[in-house]
Amino acid sequence: MTVNTQPVTERPDPRAFGLPVVEQAQIPAELRSLVARVHDLVDAVANTEADTDTLAEAAATVEGVTGRLNVARRQIGTMVQRDLQSGDVEYGTITNIVSGDTNPAAPPLLLERTPEGLRGEVTLNTVYQGPPGLVHGGWIAALLDQAVGSVSAVETTPGLTAKLEVNYRRPTPLFTPLEVTAEVDRVEGRKVFVSGRIRAHGEVTAEATALMVQVRIPGTETQQG
Numbered sequence: 232m233t234v235n236t237q238p239v240t241e242r243p244d245p246r247a248f249g250l251p252v253v254e255q256a257q258i259p260a261e262l263r264s265l266v267a268r269v270h271d272l273v274d275a276v277a278n279t280e281a282d283t284d285t286l287a288e289a290a291a292t293v294e295g296v297t298g299r300l301n302v303a304r305r306q307i308g309t310m311v312q313r314d315l316q317s318g319d320v321e322y323g324t325i326t327n328i329v330s331g332d333t334n335p336a337a338p339p340l341l342l343e344r345t346p347e348g349l350r351g352e353v354t355l356n357t358v359y360q361g362p363p364g365l366v367h368g369g370w371i372a373a374l375l376d377q378a379v380g381s382v383s384a385v386e387t388t389p390g391l392t393a394k395l396e397v398n399y400r401r402p403t404p405l406f407t408p409l410e411v412t413a414e415v416d417r418v419e420g421r422k423v424f425v426s427g428r429i430r431a432h433g434e435v436t437a438e439a440t441a442l443m444v445q446v447r448i449p450g451t452e453t454q455q456g
Protein backbone atom coordinates (compact mmCIF):
# COMPACT_ATOMS: atom_id res chain seq x y z
CA MET A 232 0.00 0.00 0.00
CA THR A 233 1.38 3.41 -1.01
CA VAL A 234 0.70 5.91 1.74
CA ASN A 235 1.13 9.64 1.10
CA THR A 236 -1.37 11.40 3.32
CA GLN A 237 -2.10 12.75 6.78
CA PRO A 238 -1.21 10.48 9.68
CA VAL A 239 -4.25 8.84 11.25
CA THR A 240 -3.51 10.63 14.52
CA GLU A 241 -4.49 13.92 12.82
CA ARG A 242 -8.00 12.69 11.95
CA PRO A 243 -10.32 15.69 12.20
CA ASP A 244 -12.79 16.04 15.05
CA PRO A 245 -16.24 16.92 13.63
CA ARG A 246 -16.73 19.37 16.53
CA ALA A 247 -14.09 21.56 14.85
CA PHE A 248 -16.51 21.92 11.91
CA GLY A 249 -19.45 22.87 14.13
CA LEU A 250 -21.08 19.45 14.01
CA PRO A 251 -22.61 18.10 17.22
CA VAL A 252 -21.11 14.80 18.40
CA VAL A 253 -22.90 12.17 20.46
CA GLU A 254 -20.84 9.46 22.10
CA GLN A 255 -22.23 6.05 21.14
CA ALA A 256 -22.35 4.91 24.77
CA GLN A 257 -24.56 7.88 25.63
CA ILE A 258 -27.38 6.93 23.26
CA PRO A 259 -30.18 5.97 25.69
CA ALA A 260 -31.20 2.32 25.85
CA GLU A 261 -34.79 3.52 25.40
CA LEU A 262 -33.88 5.12 22.03
CA ARG A 263 -32.04 1.98 20.92
CA SER A 264 -35.11 -0.05 21.84
CA LEU A 265 -37.38 2.34 19.90
CA VAL A 266 -35.12 2.14 16.82
CA ALA A 267 -35.25 -1.67 16.93
CA ARG A 268 -39.05 -1.70 17.38
CA VAL A 269 -39.53 0.68 14.42
CA HIS A 270 -37.11 -1.38 12.31
CA ASP A 271 -39.40 -4.35 12.95
CA LEU A 272 -42.46 -2.13 12.32
CA VAL A 273 -41.21 -1.19 8.84
CA ASP A 274 -40.85 -4.89 8.00
CA ALA A 275 -44.32 -5.63 9.42
CA VAL A 276 -45.93 -2.78 7.45
CA ALA A 277 -44.18 -3.81 4.25
CA ASN A 278 -45.52 -7.35 4.54
CA THR A 279 -48.84 -7.09 6.39
CA GLU A 280 -52.11 -8.47 5.08
CA ALA A 281 -54.03 -7.37 8.19
CA ASP A 282 -57.68 -6.26 7.80
CA THR A 283 -58.50 -2.63 7.01
CA ASP A 284 -59.72 -1.81 10.55
CA THR A 285 -56.37 -2.91 11.93
CA LEU A 286 -54.54 -0.91 9.26
CA ALA A 287 -56.52 2.28 10.00
CA GLU A 288 -55.96 1.91 13.75
CA ALA A 289 -52.24 1.32 13.23
CA ALA A 290 -51.94 4.39 10.97
CA ALA A 291 -53.59 6.62 13.59
CA THR A 292 -51.39 5.23 16.35
CA VAL A 293 -48.22 5.73 14.33
CA GLU A 294 -49.26 9.26 13.33
CA GLY A 295 -49.72 10.14 17.01
CA VAL A 296 -46.38 8.69 18.03
CA THR A 297 -44.64 10.51 15.14
CA GLY A 298 -46.07 13.80 16.35
CA ARG A 299 -44.81 13.22 19.89
CA LEU A 300 -41.29 12.33 18.70
CA ASN A 301 -41.06 15.32 16.35
CA VAL A 302 -41.37 17.72 19.29
CA ALA A 303 -37.59 17.57 19.71
CA ARG A 304 -35.36 16.84 16.70
CA ARG A 305 -31.57 16.56 16.35
CA GLN A 306 -29.54 18.99 14.25
CA ILE A 307 -28.88 17.74 10.71
CA GLY A 308 -25.30 16.46 10.50
CA THR A 309 -25.17 15.22 14.10
CA MET A 310 -22.30 12.74 14.36
CA VAL A 311 -21.82 9.70 16.56
CA GLN A 312 -18.44 8.85 18.01
CA ARG A 313 -17.69 5.13 18.09
CA ASP A 314 -14.80 3.61 19.98
CA LEU A 315 -13.83 0.51 17.99
CA GLN A 316 -12.58 -2.67 19.68
CA SER A 317 -9.20 -1.95 18.09
CA GLY A 318 -8.96 1.28 20.09
CA ASP A 319 -9.62 3.48 17.06
CA VAL A 320 -12.21 6.25 17.14
CA GLU A 321 -14.66 6.51 14.23
CA TYR A 322 -17.18 9.22 13.48
CA GLY A 323 -20.31 8.79 11.35
CA THR A 324 -23.58 10.60 10.87
CA ILE A 325 -26.00 9.33 13.50
CA THR A 326 -28.79 8.80 10.91
CA ASN A 327 -26.52 7.20 8.26
CA ILE A 328 -28.82 5.04 6.12
CA VAL A 329 -26.48 2.02 6.23
CA SER A 330 -25.05 2.11 9.74
CA GLY A 331 -26.63 4.99 11.67
CA ASP A 332 -27.31 4.18 15.31
CA THR A 333 -30.64 6.00 15.40
CA ASN A 334 -31.89 5.17 11.89
CA PRO A 335 -34.55 2.43 11.96
CA ALA A 336 -34.11 2.03 8.19
CA ALA A 337 -30.42 1.12 8.60
CA PRO A 338 -29.86 -2.69 8.61
CA PRO A 339 -27.49 -1.72 10.45
CA LEU A 340 -24.04 -2.67 9.12
CA LEU A 341 -21.47 -2.63 11.94
CA LEU A 342 -17.85 -2.76 10.83
CA GLU A 343 -14.82 -3.69 12.90
CA ARG A 344 -11.14 -3.36 12.12
CA THR A 345 -9.13 -6.37 10.93
CA PRO A 346 -5.48 -6.66 9.91
CA GLU A 347 -6.61 -6.19 6.28
CA GLY A 348 -9.15 -3.37 6.76
CA LEU A 349 -12.74 -3.58 7.96
CA ARG A 350 -15.19 -6.45 8.33
CA GLY A 351 -18.84 -6.74 9.32
CA GLU A 352 -21.83 -9.06 9.09
CA VAL A 353 -25.38 -8.14 8.23
CA THR A 354 -28.58 -10.05 7.48
CA LEU A 355 -31.19 -8.28 5.36
CA ASN A 356 -34.96 -8.79 5.39
CA THR A 357 -37.55 -8.03 2.69
CA VAL A 358 -37.31 -4.29 3.32
CA TYR A 359 -34.11 -4.49 1.24
CA GLN A 360 -35.61 -6.72 -1.45
CA GLY A 361 -35.10 -6.18 -5.16
CA PRO A 362 -35.69 -9.35 -7.18
CA PRO A 363 -37.75 -12.00 -5.33
CA GLY A 364 -35.79 -13.24 -2.31
CA LEU A 365 -32.73 -11.20 -3.26
CA VAL A 366 -31.09 -7.98 -2.09
CA HIS A 367 -31.73 -4.85 -4.21
CA GLY A 368 -28.69 -3.95 -6.31
CA GLY A 369 -28.74 -0.37 -5.04
CA TRP A 370 -28.53 -1.62 -1.47
CA ILE A 371 -25.60 -3.87 -2.39
CA ALA A 372 -23.88 -0.75 -3.70
CA ALA A 373 -24.84 1.14 -0.54
CA LEU A 374 -23.31 -1.53 1.73
CA LEU A 375 -20.12 -1.51 -0.32
CA ASP A 376 -19.98 2.31 -0.46
CA GLN A 377 -20.30 2.47 3.31
CA ALA A 378 -17.62 -0.17 3.84
CA VAL A 379 -15.08 1.40 1.48
CA GLY A 380 -15.86 4.90 2.77
CA SER A 381 -15.41 3.77 6.35
CA VAL A 382 -12.15 1.93 5.72
CA SER A 383 -10.79 5.01 3.98
CA ALA A 384 -11.85 7.19 6.91
CA VAL A 385 -10.46 4.84 9.55
CA GLU A 386 -7.16 4.10 7.82
CA THR A 387 -6.53 7.58 6.42
CA THR A 388 -8.89 10.58 6.79
CA PRO A 389 -12.58 11.01 5.88
CA GLY A 390 -13.47 11.50 2.24
CA LEU A 391 -16.32 11.47 -0.24
CA THR A 392 -16.94 8.78 -2.85
CA ALA A 393 -15.86 10.16 -6.24
CA LYS A 394 -16.31 6.89 -8.12
CA LEU A 395 -17.78 3.48 -7.24
CA GLU A 396 -17.80 0.47 -9.56
CA VAL A 397 -19.77 -2.59 -8.49
CA ASN A 398 -19.57 -6.04 -10.03
CA TYR A 399 -22.57 -8.22 -9.21
CA ARG A 400 -21.12 -11.73 -9.39
CA ARG A 401 -23.97 -13.80 -7.95
CA PRO A 402 -27.43 -13.10 -6.52
CA THR A 403 -27.17 -11.81 -2.93
CA PRO A 404 -29.78 -13.56 -0.79
CA LEU A 405 -32.07 -12.13 1.90
CA PHE A 406 -32.23 -13.75 5.37
CA THR A 407 -28.61 -14.92 5.02
CA PRO A 408 -25.61 -13.63 6.99
CA LEU A 409 -23.59 -11.49 4.59
CA GLU A 410 -19.92 -10.80 5.26
CA VAL A 411 -18.84 -7.33 4.14
CA THR A 412 -15.13 -6.52 3.92
CA ALA A 413 -13.19 -3.49 2.70
CA GLU A 414 -9.59 -2.45 2.40
CA VAL A 415 -7.41 0.43 1.27
CA ASP A 416 -5.41 -0.53 -1.82
CA ARG A 417 -3.31 2.62 -2.22
CA VAL A 418 -3.22 6.33 -1.44
CA GLU A 419 -2.06 9.09 -3.81
CA GLY A 420 -2.29 12.53 -2.23
CA ARG A 421 -5.99 13.07 -1.44
CA LYS A 422 -7.04 10.08 -3.57
CA VAL A 423 -7.70 6.86 -1.69
CA PHE A 424 -8.21 3.76 -3.85
CA VAL A 425 -10.31 1.19 -2.00
CA SER A 426 -12.04 -2.11 -2.63
CA GLY A 427 -14.76 -4.16 -0.95
CA ARG A 428 -16.59 -7.46 -1.13
CA ILE A 429 -19.84 -9.07 0.00
CA ARG A 430 -19.84 -12.80 0.64
CA ALA A 431 -22.71 -15.19 1.31
CA HIS A 432 -21.82 -18.71 2.51
CA GLY A 433 -18.17 -17.79 1.86
CA GLU A 434 -18.76 -17.00 -1.83
CA VAL A 435 -18.34 -13.49 -3.24
CA THR A 436 -21.69 -12.19 -4.50
CA ALA A 437 -20.58 -8.61 -5.20
CA GLU A 438 -17.36 -6.65 -5.22
CA ALA A 439 -16.48 -3.02 -5.70
CA THR A 440 -13.57 -0.74 -6.35
CA ALA A 441 -13.87 2.92 -5.48
CA LEU A 442 -12.05 6.22 -5.37
CA MET A 443 -12.49 8.26 -2.22
CA VAL A 444 -11.29 11.87 -2.29
CA GLN A 445 -10.28 13.10 1.14
CA VAL A 446 -12.08 16.15 2.45
CA ARG A 447 -9.91 19.27 2.37
CA ILE A 448 -9.03 20.25 5.94
CA PRO A 449 -8.24 23.94 6.46
CA GLY A 450 -4.55 24.49 7.15
CA THR A 451 -3.40 21.16 5.66
CA GLU A 452 -3.68 21.91 1.93
CA THR A 453 0.04 21.62 1.27
CA GLN A 454 0.23 18.24 3.05
CA GLN A 455 -2.84 16.93 1.26
CA GLY A 456 -1.98 18.03 -2.27
Ligand SMILES: CCCCCCCCCCCC(=O)SCCNC(=O)CCNC(=O)[C@H](O)C(C)(C)COP(=O)(O)OP(=O)(O)OC[C@H]1O[C@@H](n2cnc3c(N)ncnc32)[C@H](O)[C@@H]1OP(=O)(O)O
Pocket residue numbers: 245322323324376377378380381384389390391392393394420421422442444447
Ligand atom coordinates in the same frame (compact mmCIF):
# COMPACT_ATOMS: atom_id res chain seq x y z
C1 LIG B 1 -16.14 12.38 9.55
C2 LIG B 1 -17.10 11.33 8.99
C3 LIG B 1 -16.59 10.04 8.42
C4 LIG B 1 -17.58 8.98 8.31
C5 LIG B 1 -17.20 7.78 7.49
C6 LIG B 1 -17.58 7.93 6.06
C7 LIG B 1 -18.44 6.82 5.52
C8 LIG B 1 -19.36 7.34 4.48
C9 LIG B 1 -19.57 6.36 3.37
C10 LIG B 1 -20.51 6.90 2.37
C11 LIG B 1 -19.76 7.74 1.35
C12 LIG B 1 -20.69 8.51 0.50
O1 LIG B 1 -21.78 8.10 0.21
S1 LIG B 1 -20.15 10.02 -0.04
C13 LIG B 1 -21.55 10.71 -0.90
C14 LIG B 1 -21.50 10.50 -2.41
N1 LIG B 1 -20.43 11.28 -2.99
C15 LIG B 1 -20.53 12.62 -3.17
O2 LIG B 1 -21.52 13.28 -2.90
C16 LIG B 1 -19.30 13.32 -3.74
C17 LIG B 1 -19.64 14.37 -4.79
N2 LIG B 1 -18.40 14.82 -5.42
C18 LIG B 1 -17.68 15.83 -4.84
O3 LIG B 1 -18.09 16.47 -3.85
C19 LIG B 1 -16.35 16.15 -5.47
O4 LIG B 1 -16.31 15.77 -6.83
C20 LIG B 1 -15.20 15.44 -4.69
C21 LIG B 1 -15.18 15.89 -3.23
C22 LIG B 1 -15.30 13.93 -4.79
C23 LIG B 1 -13.87 15.89 -5.33
O5 LIG B 1 -13.85 17.30 -5.43
P1 LIG B 1 -12.55 18.14 -4.97
O6 LIG B 1 -12.35 17.98 -3.51
O7 LIG B 1 -12.74 19.51 -5.52
O8 LIG B 1 -11.36 17.40 -5.65
P2 LIG B 1 -10.83 17.49 -7.16
O9 LIG B 1 -9.73 18.50 -7.15
O10 LIG B 1 -11.93 17.60 -8.15
O11 LIG B 1 -10.20 16.03 -7.35
C24 LIG B 1 -9.10 15.57 -6.55
C25 LIG B 1 -8.41 14.47 -7.36
O12 LIG B 1 -9.36 13.39 -7.55
C26 LIG B 1 -9.60 13.16 -8.94
N3 LIG B 1 -11.01 12.84 -9.14
C27 LIG B 1 -12.06 13.47 -8.63
N4 LIG B 1 -13.20 12.87 -8.99
C28 LIG B 1 -12.86 11.83 -9.77
C29 LIG B 1 -13.58 10.81 -10.47
N5 LIG B 1 -14.91 10.75 -10.41
N6 LIG B 1 -12.89 9.90 -11.15
C30 LIG B 1 -11.54 9.94 -11.20
N7 LIG B 1 -10.79 10.86 -10.56
C31 LIG B 1 -11.43 11.81 -9.87
C32 LIG B 1 -9.19 14.47 -9.62
O13 LIG B 1 -8.80 14.24 -10.97
C33 LIG B 1 -8.01 14.90 -8.75
O14 LIG B 1 -6.89 14.13 -9.11
P3 LIG B 1 -5.39 14.75 -9.20
O15 LIG B 1 -5.45 15.86 -10.19
O16 LIG B 1 -5.11 15.25 -7.78
O17 LIG B 1 -4.53 13.59 -9.59
